[in-house]
Amino acid sequence: MSTSRESSCLQLPAVGRFRIRLALGKDVVAITRIYNESVLHSVATFQISPDTVRRRQSWLRSHGARHPAFVLEQAGAIMGWSALSPYSLREAWRFTVEDSIYLDASVLGRGWGEKMLTHLLEVARGLGHRVVLARIVASHKASICLHQKLGFTEAGRLCGVGFKFGVWHDVIYLQKDFGTS
Ligand SMILES: CC(C)(COP(=O)(O)OP(=O)(O)OC[C@H]1O[C@@H](n2cnc3c(N)ncnc32)[C@H](O)[C@@H]1OP(=O)(O)O)[C@@H](O)C(=O)NCCC(=O)NCCS
Numbered sequence: 001m002s003t004s005r006e007s008s009c010l011q012l013p014a015v016g017r018f019r020i021r022l023a024l025g026k027d028v029v030a031i032t033r034i035y036n037e038s039v040l041h042s043v044a045t046f047q048i049s050p051d052t053v054r055r056r057q058s059w060l061r062s063h064g065a066r067h068p069a070f071v072l073e074q075a076g077a078i079m080g081w082s083a084l085s086p087y088s089l090r091e092a093w094r095f096t097v098e099d100s101i102y103l104d105a106s107v108l109g110r111g112w113g114e115k116m117l118t119h120l121l122e123v124a125r126g127l128g129h130r131v132v133l134a135r136i137v138a139s140h141k142a143s144i145c146l147h148q149k150l151g152f153t154e155a156g157r158l159c160g161v162g163f164k165f166g167v168w169h170d171v172i173y174l175q176k177d178f179g180t181s
Contacts, residue, residue, distance in 0.1 A: 001114035023069040030078035032056040095130040
């Protein structure tokens, strides 16, 4: 990673007992571990086979200035990550992004997910994105409630589109619209 990327991370403020900073190459092992907890043990992601560190490295490299990825760091340990990703690569979608937030299972329910999503929304707005989308499995109350708490509204439902752990799952689309303000 470049020096400028490294120095821009250091300018991000600490938030409470942790800090949120741009993700770096050195964070990929922790990012992969945290993501694979959900791959293997939940329907939060429809990915079924664990990700490899190599694939996550390429995922991080694809997250440039308009679609940044962040980590939540506590006492030098990575306890979560978040990212803005393009929803579609077709050009007219360029002001619409999709959010992702994954915390280590040991730190759920402390308000950190809310801090991460609040931060991600501030970044999205600052970058000039107009709409942030979340695609969430319908049974995932925690993530749906978190997004609704931060102003996301339901934008549609896809029925029976995912098959994981022997069950068909619905997906709810939520969107947060910054409009032109
Ligand atoms: C979803 C996730 C990011 C929430 O983060 P968190 O730190 O546990 O949530 P917070 O403590 O910040 O809670 C913020 C709000 O989210 C909602 N929420 C969180 N956990 C909840 C639960 N178990 N049930 C219902 N609502 C919940 C509530 O609205 C809560 O606000 P409140 O405390 O005023 O009621 C976290 O559970 C996570 O990372 N899970 C594993 C990965 C994952 O599922 N990612 C989302 C993929 S769509």
